[in-house]
Amino acid sequence: MTENFEDQWPMWEVFLQSKQGAPHEHAGSLHAPDPEMAIQNARDVYTRRNEAISIWVVPSAAITATSPSDAGPLFDPASDKIFRYPKFYSTPKGIRGV
Amino acid sequence: MDDEIKLKEFETRLEAGEFIEPKDWMPERYRKQLVRMISQHAHSEVVGMLPEGNWITRAPNLRRKMALLAKVQDEAGHGLYLYSAAETLGVDRETLLDQLLSGQAKYSSIFNYPTLSWADIGIIGWLVDGAAIVNQTMLAKSSYGPYSRANLRICREENFHKKQGFEIVATLASGTEEQHRMVQDSVNRWWWPSLMMFGPPDKDSPNSEELSRWKVKLKSNDELRQRFVDLTVPQAKAVNLTLPDPDMKFNEETGSWDYGEINWDEFYQVIKGYGPMNRERLKVRKKAHEDGRWVREAAEAYAKKKRERSEV
Numbered sequence: 123m124t125e126n127f128e129d130q131w132p133m134w135e136v137f138l139q140s141k142q143g144a145p146h147e148h149a150g151s152l153h154a155p156d157p158e159m160a161i162q163n164a165r166d167v168y169t170r171r172n173e174a175i176s177i178w179v180v181p182s183a184a185i186t187a188t189s190p191s192d193a194g195p196l197f198d199p200a201s202d203k204i205f206r207y208p209k210f211y212s213t214p215k216g217i218r219g220v
Numbered sequence: 221m222d223d224e225i226k227l228k229e230f231e232t233r234l235e236a237g238e239f240i241e242p243k244d245w246m247p248e249r250y251r252k253q254l255v256r257m258i259s260q261h262a263h264s265e266v267v268g269m270l271p272e273g274n275w276i277t278r279a280p281n282l283r284r285k286m287a288l289l290a291k292v293q294d295e296a297g298h299g300l301y302l303y304s305a306a307e308t309l310g311v312d313r314e315t316l317l318d319q320l321l322s323g324q325a326k327y328s329s330i331f332n333y334p335t336l337s338w339a340d341i342g343i344i345g346w347l348v349d350g351a352a353i354v355n356q357t358m359l360a361k362s363s364y365g366p367y368s369r370a371n372l373r374i375c376r377e378e379n380f381h382k383k384q385g386f387e388i389v390a391t392l393a394s395g396t397e398e399q400h401r402m403v404q405d406s407v408n409r410w411w412w413p414s415l416m417m418f419g420p421p422d423k424d425s426p427n428s429e430e431l432s433r434w435k436v437k438l439k440s441n442d443e444l445r446q447r448f449v450d451l452t453v454p455q456a457k458a459v460n461l462t463l464p465d466p467d468m469k470f471n472e473e474t475g476s477w478d479y480g481e482i483n484w485d486e487f488y489q490v491i492k493g494y495g496p497m498n499r500e501r502l503k504v505r506k507k508a509h510e511d512g513r514w515v516r517e518a519a520e521a522y523a524k525k526k527r528e529r530s531e532v
Contacts, residue, residue, distance in 0.1 A: 155523035156527075167296075167297045190241065191245075
């Protein structure tokens with residue numbers, strides 16, 4: 123019997139929230155046949171030392187990512203908008219809270 | 221030539237200390253070398269569970285048993301981090317597993333030696349994980365992002381491996397005469413193979429030049445090997461163990477320990493498959509894979525049933 127288990131087992135990306143209020147951060151990936159086993163496996167492999175209070179698993183295929191070659195033009199609009207930073211503005215000195 | 225321009229850009233990025241990520245353009249050689257290197261590293265972690273797994277049921281007390289179980293679990297986890305990193309390069313897990321189980325893929329030579337006594341467990345933590353730490357600390361700065369991050373994660377966990385090993389070694393070395401003899405015998409068997417973990421001498425290492433030009437390896441085999449020796453000699457002295465090298469001598473000029481000739485014939489024999497445990501390791505891995513088949517099939521069947529139910 124041919125075993126094509128990896129054909130059946132999608133890849134999942136694992137995200138961990140390390141503590142209250144923190145964002146979920148990418149920790150790595152794993153293969154599992156369904157979401158519940160993905161969570162179990164993520165718990166076993168990525169949180170042996172209390173690294174997380176919460177785990178997200180996302181099918182890798184569900185992730186859309188920017189492509190490095192598009193990065194230049196995609197992020198270009200931000201590079202000349204210095205007026206988005208406080209230091210662009212000058213106000214009289216010595217006033218509290220400004 | 222488009223590829224030539226891309227190659228120049230790629231090398232400029234590396235010079236600037238940038239990381240290469242999965243979707244970045246990379247030379248085919250870079251991709252191939254990394255798949256080989258990362259998958260060998262992953263296989264080493266998984267096969268590395270076996271020499272130590274051998275002593276879990278014979279650990280002398282509960283504390284030692286828990287520590288050893290935790291260490292072996294970590295190695296499985298490390299294997300996963302590395303397989304995941306390899307997969308970002310476009311190779312699939314089944315291919316990598318096939319390569320290991322068919323005997324095609326290499327893994328670290330050190331795991332082809334047998335664990336003959338409990339002392340070996342301490343020695344492995346001290347010397348083998350110790351050597352791995354020296355190597356992996358360097359690889360944590362490797363130019364390929366996923367590999368660098370996997371090594372960072374591994375390094376954080378590996379420190380306990382070395383410490384628990386050295387605790388065993390120190391305990392035995394200062395114990396009864398019989399215990400001291402057991403751990404000294406263990407050092408005598410594991411010292412030279414540990415030095416071989418760093419790979420062939422730089423002059424005989426065919427992949428090193430490319431890997432170092434592309435900042436995959438940031439220090440050479442010989443540099444890392446020397447670093448390991450310099451770290452370890454005082455550790456051995458501190459617990460009254462001798463290293464089995466009559467030519468070991470402190471070099472006042474370099475501030476380093478000069479060591480004797482490594483038997484490279486042994487290294488190449490072991491790599492080729494003629495080490496004491498090569499056949500056994502592969503046999504056990506294959507059996508584990510076969511014996512686990514029913515678990516994988518059950519998991520798939522259950523997942524399929526759930527999917528079908530939800531589609532009704």
